[in-house]
Amino acid sequence: MIRAAVLSVLIISADAAIAADPAASLRPTSRGGNSAQQPVTLEQSGAIAQPAQSTQQENAKTGGGLFSSLRPFFRTKKVAREGRALKKLREQGAVCGDVAIQGEVVGRVTGKIRGCVIENAVRVRSVSGVGLSQKSVMDCQTASAIKNWLDGSAKPALAKQGGGLQTLRVAAHYACRTRNNQKGAKLSEHGKGRAIDISAFKLRDGTEVSVLKGWNAARFSSAMRRMHKGACGPFGTVLGPNANRFHRDHFHFDTARYRSGSYCK
Structure with missing residues (x-):
């Protein structure tokens, strides 16, 4: 009898609490003015606890998600620093997917002669820290070949001369013309964005050495020949002063294979 009385009191108290706070009930309740009853979700009922405000704010800051929260554990400070440096260089104008090649994207380039087309041209201003005397239009394969040649041959060849190589004197880059500008000749690789002509090398102390004068000069002949030989590989065609009368004063490099x-x- 006593137990039954206690149980009755508990049930009455629970019903009173629910009546006082309908939102705490899992049963449908009417919503203002609408005679149709709509179910209350578990979240609305309070059956599932809502995250604290501080936790929600933290998720907003981190972007939420498991991998966002674990990201710092996967990256060392060195990797993060290198990532920031890479991003900065790209923002400064890296092209061809290589931060060592600085310039701007041009896109498709066409000329008056049939075949004078570059599908994805870039205009390059510097490669591996070495400036070009004029912004030069070419494809990315040629830009990458210049980089390989500079890093492997040109910069080492002049490393002990006048503080090192600073600028390439560009005599020609993209030009829709025939080979050596000869009438009836085949289309030049210059017309395809695959070639560059270099007539001189400027050093950091201001000295400028031309191919014409430096090829046989006692001070620079060894470096000139090293650069000429080193280009054979990165480029498909390498022509210099010994090739013919058209190349006495410059190096011609192209990526034809x-x-x-x-x-x-």
């Missing part, structure tokens, strides 16, 4: 390999003279 032949079955027999590179042609260097």
